[in-house]
Amino acid sequence: MxxxxxxxxxxxxxxxxxxxxxxxxxxxxxxxxxxxxxxxxxxxxxxxxxxxxxxxxxxxxxxxxxxxxxxxxxxxxxxHGLVRAPAPTPEALVEQALESVRPMLASHNGNVELVEIVDGTEARIRLEGSCDGCTHSDVTVRQGIETAIKDAVPAIERVKVVNGRRGDALVQLPGVEGSPFARAWQDAGPFDLTEHEIRAVELEEASILLTVAKGQPKAYRNACAHLGMPLDGGAVEDGVLTCPYHGFQFALASGECLTAPSIQLPTYPARVQAGRILVQVTT
Ligand code: FES
Incomplete structure (x- = not known):
């Protein structure tokens, strides 16, 4: 049988x-x-x-x-186009909004991560790298991150920075004790990718698809938003990745699915340090 x-x-x-x-x-x-x-x-x-x-x-x-x-x-x-893709969750929308401000933060070696959304009205975020403890953090949050979050999810009334005090070990390097919320930045290899080139790397807990958009590293879960198949064998043209299995297409700059625009590839924080790409694998 x-x-x-x-x-x-x-x-x-x-x-x-x-x-x-x-x-x-x-x-x-x-x-x-x-x-x-x-x-x-x-x-x-x-x-x-x-x-x-x-x-x-x-x-x-x-x-x-x-x-x-x-x-x-x-x-x-x-x-067959007979069901709609599920509506994105508020968390996914906030993540998308944070992605839009990350290039600005990355230029200061900083980053931001969504910790949680409480009661649908309060977004709790964590600042990392040089944004953590920066004297300009309040301004950064209020004017940039907060606006982006509220525009993405109008139901969010407050944006609160948690565990962002100067001296908190928010960027937890391997082997360093830090905040219980911190996740390790993992070395994902040399920063030698050209614009829109893709590379799959296996990190702890996840297979990651790396690429570069506008000179910035990007890290997505290496699993198609359609049926979860790996994307690294896909063709790339004009910044658009086509899944090798059933042809779903994704914008490499944002992870947005162009075939079903309301879904998105899960994104992970990525940055460059000493010529290496560091990725923070969040769940
Ligand atoms: S797994 Fe079906 S399009 Fe990617």
């Missing part, structure tokens, strides 16, 4: 099969594409009909929502 394969294994199978066709002639490849497009159209039509039938049944909508909670079902329906 055939062993049932997992979704990632099936995606890998598909990738392997697609690689075989790379040497085929253009005619053969366009025939294959036509076959696949036709099959996908048939499947999409069948799924549409199935969804409509289930929705029209009493209690059908609830059953459908439950089914879509399954990652396999969601992945397939999303592939």
């Amino acid at each position: 055939n062993e049932e394969r997992t979704f990632p294994q099936l995606a890998e199978d598909l990738d392997r099969l697609e690689r075989i066709t790379e040497d085929w002639s253009p005619e053969q490849r366009s025939t294959l594409t036509a076959i696949r497009t036709t099959i996908e159209s048939i499947q999409a039509g069948a799924f549409r009909s199935l969804i409509k039938t289930i929705k029209d049944e009493p209690g059908g909508l609830d059953a459908l929502k439950k089914a879509v909670g399954d990652p396999w079902v969601h992945g397939v329906l999303a592939y």
Whole structure:
């Protein structure tokens, strides 16, 4: 009896099969594409009909929502454009906002990290590097970070800096005791990437995709926002990375998914020190 394969294994199978066709002639490849497009159209039509039938049944909508909670079902329906990507969480929106101010902070060897959002109205952040304890921290927070956060999530009324006093060991280097909130900056290799070049590195707890945008290092989780497959085999063109599995596209400058704009690659703080890229793997 055939062993049932997992979704990632099936995606890998598909990738392997697609690689075989790379040497085929253009005619053969366009025939294959036509076959696949036709099959996908048939499947999409069948799924549409199935969804409509289930929705029209009493209690059908609830059953459908439950089914879509399954990652396999969601992945397939999303592939066919039949479900919307989940709305980004306030944490993801704040993270995106912080990403926009990080280049400014990085120019002062500083960084900022979201610690938590309390009651949906208070964002607690932590300043790192030279921003920690800087006499200009209050101004920095009020004028830059706070504005970016509130613009991204209007429900947030207050932005509070926690554990940001001068002398707190907020940047915890390997082997150094620090704040319980601090996470180690891990060495992710030399800062020798060219603009939009990508490289995968395995750090503690995570596989990271490194790149460079506008001269600044960027670190994303090396897992596609579609089905979690690794992104490092993807093609890059004009700052856009295309996932090698099903073609989802991501802006390398921000991690934004261009295929489903409300989702985002998880981003990690990254900086350069002594010619090395340092990444802070947050969960
Ligand atoms: S895993 Fe499907 S597009 Fe990336």
